Amino acid sequence: MHDDRHAVEERIAKFIAERLRPALYGDRVPLEVAAWHIPGEPVPVADALRAEYRPFVTGDSWGGPWSTTWFRATATVPERWAGRRVEALFDLGFDLSRGPGGQAEGLVHDADGIPLQGLHPRNRSVPLSLRAVGGERVCLLVEAAANPPIVGSAGIGTHYGHRLTAGEEDLYRLRRADLVIREEDVWQLLHDMEVLDELMRELPLGLPRRHEILRALQRAVDSVPPRRVAAGAAAARAILRPVLERRAHDSAHTIAAVGHAHIDSAWLWPLRETVRKCARTFSTMASLAEEYPELVFACSSALSYAWMRDHQPYVFERIKKAVADGNWAPVGGMWVEADGNLPGGEALARQLVHGRRFFSQELGVETDGVWLPDSFGCTAAYPQLAALAGARWFLTQKLSWNETNKPPHHTFWWEGIDGTRIFTHFPPVDTYNATLSGAELAHAVATYAEKGAGTRSLAPFGFGDGGGGPTREMLEKARRLADLEGSPRVSVQSPSDFFREAREEYPDAPVWRGELYLETHRGTYTSQARTKRGNRRSEALLREAELWAATAAVRTGEPYPYETLDALWKQVLLHQFHDILPGTSISWVHQQAEQTYRAIHRGLERIVARAAGTPDATEPLAVLNAAPHARREVVRLDTPPAAGGPVQKLSDGRYAVLAQAPALGAAVLGTGIADRAPVTARPADTGGYVLHNGALTVHIDRDGLVRSAYDHDRGREAIAPGGAGNLLQLHPDDPVRWSAWNLDAQYRNVHRDLDTATAVRLDDEGPLLACVRVERTTGRSVVVQRLSLAAGSRILEVDTDIDWREEDTVLKAAWPLDVHAERVASEIQFGHVERPTHENTSWDAARFEAWAHRWIHIGEHGWGAALLTDSTYGHDVSRLTREDGGTTTTLRLTLLRGSHSPDPHADRGRHRFRYALYPGADIGDAVAGGYAFSLPLRPAAPRLAGPPLVAVGDPGVVVEAVKLADDRSGDVVVRLYESRGGRARTTLAAGFAVGRVQVTDLLENPTAELTCAQGVLALTLRPFQILTLRLARGAS
Helix, strand or coil, X not given: CCCCHHHHHHHXXXXXXXXXXXXXXXXXXXXXXXXXXXXXXXXXXXXXXXCCCEEECCCCEECCCCCEEEEEEEEECCHHHCCXXXXXXXXXXXXXXXXXXXXXXXXXXXXXXXXXXXXXXXXXXXXEECCCCCCCEEEEEEEEECCCCCHHHCCCCCHHHCCCCCCCCCCEECCEEEEEEECHHHHHHHHHHHHHHHHHHHCCCCCHHHHHHHHHHHHHHHHCCCXXXXXXXXXXXXXXXXXXXXXXXXXCCEEEEEEECCCCCCCCCCHHHHHHHHHHHHHHHHHHHHHCCCCCEEECCHHHHHHHHHHCHHHHHHHXXXXXXXXEEECCCCCCCECCCCCCHHHHHHHHHHHHHHHHHHHCCCCCEEEECCCCCECCCHHHHHHHCXXXXXXXXXXXXXCCCCCCCCEEEXXXXXXXXXXXXXXXXXXXXXXXXXXXXXXXXXXXXXXXXXXXXXXXXXXXXXXXXXXXXXXHHXXXXXXXXXXXXXXXXXXXXXHHHHHHHCCCCCEEECCECCCCCHHHHCCCHHHHHHHHHHHHHHHHHHHHXXXXXXXXXXXXXXXXXXXXXXXXXXCCECCCCCCCCCHHHHHHHHHHHXXXXXHHHHHHHHHHCCCCCCCCCEEEECCCCCEEEEEEECCCCCCCCCEEECCCXXXXXXXXXXCCEEEECCCCCCCCCCCEEEECCCCCEEEECCCEEEXXXXXXXXXXXXXXCCCEECECCCCCECEEEEEECCCCCXXXXXXXXXXXXXXXXXXXXXXXXXXXXXXXXXXXXXXXXXXXXXXXXXXXXXXXXXXXXXEEEEEECCXXXXXXXEEEECCCCCEEEEEECCXXXXXXXXXXXXXXXXXXXXXXXXXXXXXXXXXXXXXXXXXXCEEEEEEEECCCCCEEEEEEEEEECCCCCCCCCCCCEEEEEEEEEEECCCHHHHHHHHHHHHCCCEEECHHHCECCCEEECCCCEEEEEEEECCCCCCCEEEEEEECCCCCEEEEEEECCCEEEEEEECCCCCEEEEECCECCEEEEEECCCCEEEEEEEECCC
């Protein structure tokens, strides 16, 4: 036989595209359309039902950016359509060349305003009747959202990113609004042919099955009259039936097809639009489940459900029914799909608490896994946190975006820093928006790393981000692919069923230890610094608010603000979504986030003030220490204290005093303070200034660079020979793609040092605080830094105020340290990880930018140093050789970027952040210093002075949270962890009468009982173990 394969394949494709698809809908009746335009914010459907509509002609334009147009569409079903399937077909002006979620969308309602289904670029038809009577009157209301088409231009700055800059010109034209009948034989033949055609093209050329399919398709095409496709469709199906009935091989891979519609809580649209995206997609899924009862739709983010409960109660009721019927699988157990790196430890715990609790209370579902397909890497703290929240499995997809190394496993046990393991899957289909195409399924089988050991993988299928989720077309494919020769078996099922079967099949899966580092999107550790600072400050204030509110409740009977704290926590958790906190959303999102953070901070400050009291001139001043370690340090006050030891008036008008306070407690100012050696400041012989306090001597040169930081306790110089600490460096930063997301390795090839100051002066010269002010300019940017050393302190603090005007530029602060370090320790949630300082392997080299929370530490035997930060995350580490042998290590904090997309003005403007050098620090010092640096001592009234609610005997065991129990029993809940990476035996002493003591999970459900002797607990913790205790209050 001659090889005419290419010609036949082209003919098949042409037939499907040009004959079969156009014949899908037969007779049509135009809908009569009227419109009501809303230029501002969306309005409820009740307003649309009352509105006055004006006639609208198909083909006319509608929708300025971010506006809404309500269309009323009416028609009568023709009598001749009796017994036929009738659908409404709309084209709002969709562009199939763009992403399905980044353009116009609609929500169709019936005449009473009940939402029926969403309209999306690839889901335009709305079933109205499976068997029409004929003569029915149809009236539909379509809420059409004119979301600007900016997804496809995610690499280009856009003016559409805020309603104030987006303009008013209409973006779309209503191309179609018809009643149609669907030709059922054509519908079925279309999917028969598409499934076989896609399968055929993925089979090897030498396989007989491929040619069998080719010739069957050829005969089917030959059998259909070109002008009478509907009439010939049934006969063509009969030709294909034998080919479709061949069963899959016994050894065929099994793909668990899980319906999915990944909807970003915000990204290239504002939060308010996500509420509407959810309503559209969720309505579509509820309707689809009624038509295709095999559908299992997995949906995460408890917040999305809460939005439906609060804004779309009818949709929420449909969701609850679908859940009860087994068609809907709430997954993830988190409030939102949070970023996997930057949220603090307690915040990640609360993500799981609030998510799981919502699903349990509102839907009656106990979620059993963590679902994070799109987060930009996952912290090594996750396995333990997930397990403590009741999760038995973990899913992520984003690792398929790695730019350097391919992850070695698709199914594995993931081991966290404490040794907890969780069964984990990374789907080899390499997308969380699969369509179940032949190419996708073949790719999943070909790349599956566990061949010979496991036989199944998961494929999340459906259009995301407002694209409408799974479609009828996808489910038709799944039906045909359930057991088809040459294809993997496709089984539509829930994630829980997949993980149960996969674990039973492959219990000895390999182990991956440590973080799931994503080898791309490294710029997200730094982009949109104000958003990141707002988050970090919120986390610190939440800790303070809960601690002091609990202390006041126990000590004074002050009512505990349950509702307020719950609401504020949920606001913070929302903004930890993986496109908000990482800084990768449009300007509207980030400007709104900054406003929200300010409101959060005000609310939390009110809680603290109510609990602790406002200082009064008639009573002594106290200081509150929310950090988990006792402190004795210099504190800055707005007004001079009435008493309490030496006072220094500072150049900014404030006053410096010595203060001390117990861990998690309060003390009256001046009590128990022993004078410290004063700090002095003098001009240096070579220019600049020398600061000295007996513990450290710091030389700041005439250009404001740190030339020496000498640790007198150990007799060690911290700064590398010839180096300059706090050297600001600028690099070009224009990645190949994804401007806000990526920091490409080549940025390191070029840099410019800001090594010249415009002014260096001594602002404060002791005895409690010495401060050198340094001013620099670059381009239109102005940097003002205050380098300060306090009496008795081993920490050199750098307070930075910058007006940043650079574009496509990254700003680093370099600290070359005289330490020979093989690894760098970086704080993560509830512990730390160690990463190499070298680039021996491609895995090492790919970590050229990493993240940390409050501190990073390097050390050699007997000595080390740490950098502390109050709001930055990104950093890099490199090594240089010394002239006399050995190596030094340079730590560089990544301070700011100037990306251009999706926000063309990201990070421009005013910023304030602090960081510090801590010479001589070990890991324990870094932990304590990091907490103290983020939780300044707080002046307050003396009402909470006295023993803290809880005190831990081992400083390596850190109390992360103190609060009252969420069930409002009045029990005190304490969460603590081992922070240094070693086993710990310690005690926890309660500062109140204690009754029953229980160990709990993260949701405060008891798991064990503990014995408490006279208010003291004996505890043993493994390295990095998290322990949550519930202390019932006894009779005092």
